[in-house]
Amino acid sequence: MRFQGILFFPVTPFGAGGGVDEDVLARHVAAGVEAGAGGVFAACGTGEFHALSPAEVETCARVAAAVSAGRAPVFAAAGGPLPVALDQVRRIERAGADGVLLMPPYLVGGPPDGLLEYVRAVAAATSLRVVFYRRGQAVPGPRVAAELAALPNVVGIKDGVGDMEAMQRTVLAVRRAAGDGFAFFNGLPTAEMTVRAYRAIGVPLYSSAVFAFAPEIALRFHQAVEKGDDATAQALLDGFYAPLSELREQVEGYPVALVKAGVRLRGLDVGGVRPPLLDPTPEHLRRLEELIGRGLELAAA
Numbered sequence: 001m002r003f004q005g006i007l008f009f010p011v012t013p014f015g016a017g018g019g020v021d022e023d024v025l026a027r028h029v030a031a032g033v034e035a036g037a038g039g040v041f042a043a044c045g046t047g048e049f050h051a052l053s054p055a056e057v058e059t060c061a062r063v064a065a066a067v068s069a070g071r072a073p074v075f076a077a078a079g080g081p082l083p084v085a086l087d088q089v090r091r092i093e094r095a096g097a098d099g100v101l102l103m104p105p106y107l108v109g110g111p112p113d114g115l116l117e118y119v120r121a122v123a124a125a126t127s128l129r130v131v132f133y134r135r136g137q138a139v140p141g142p143r144v145a146a147e148l149a150a151l152p153n154v155v156g157i158k159d160g161v162g163d164m165e166a167m168q169r170t171v172l173a174v175r176r177a178a179g180d181g182f183a184f185f186n187g188l189p190t191a192e193m194t195v196r197a198y199r200a201i202g203v204p205l206y207s208s209a210v211f212a213f214a215p216e217i218a219l220r221f222h223q224a225v226e227k228g229d230d231a232t233a234q235a236l237l238d239g240f241y242a243p244l245s246e247l248r249e250q251v252e253g254y255p256v257a258l259v260k261a262g263v264r265l266r267g268l269d270v271g272g273v274r275p276p277l278l279d280p281t282p283e284h285l286r287r288l289e290e291l292i293g294r295g296l297e298l299a300a301a
Helices: 022-035 054-068 082-094 112-124 142-149 164-181 191-200 215-227 230-248 254-265 282-300
Strands: 039-042 074-078 099-102 129-134 154-159 183-186
Touching: 022 039, 022 054, 022 215, 039 054, 054 074, 054 082, 074 082, 082 099, 082 112, 099 112, 112 129, 112 142, 142 154, 142 164, 154 164, 164 183, 164 191, 183 191, 191 215, 191 230, 215 230, 215 282, 230 254, 230 282, 254 282
Parallel strands: 039 074, 074 099, 099 129, 129 154, 154 183
Antiparallel strands: none
């Protein structure tokens, strides 16, 4: 399986009773797939994985798989303590998803070979494809990354660190060991800001948070990058993505809360974020709405 295009990370809608709103999630996923998402990653970072129960992760995976219906590969998140991650991957497989985005084992550090054993245990427990999320305390170096890539069902690494030199060495080591079929994703917040830098080191894929609420902008930027239209890409970076990144940095948790607010501003009631995250302030919501309007103008120009 080869990914292509923009990777879509839907938000997780919460209804009036506080639970996952399956109908709204289905509409959200359907809109992303119909817009041309190259993959759907449900109940992941933007989907508030940190705040979901294992049963809710399973629900999100089931809804996304049913709606996508083979039009785009569907992954869902697992991670944390090993027994919890093993339970989650079984649930995700039962839900009909195609793969797992494996989050780090939070709140504890370990040696590189311990991280390798963690991934090996999870991958061995499922027939699903596994993408490892490189972030936090789970940052495999080139040697361990190459060993991860050698596992039969580990198909990719998503980078959330942003250390370009270390990532270049990792890409080179994995390519030597596993060839060109292994996938690398740029998973930084507002990944469009670093897309061109990542492409230069052999990482063309990226997850777009903007795609969740403004696919018109995300697709226009992606098209510009693919075609070498530097003028359009730069206009969108200057007029939309850079100010959005600045707004994102105003409050911790905004990489998720702003995306969810953006989906609401575009007309789909997905509810607010769960604690410990907070929804954007009225002032920041106004700024976000202005930025979306400006981005849509630039995308249409």
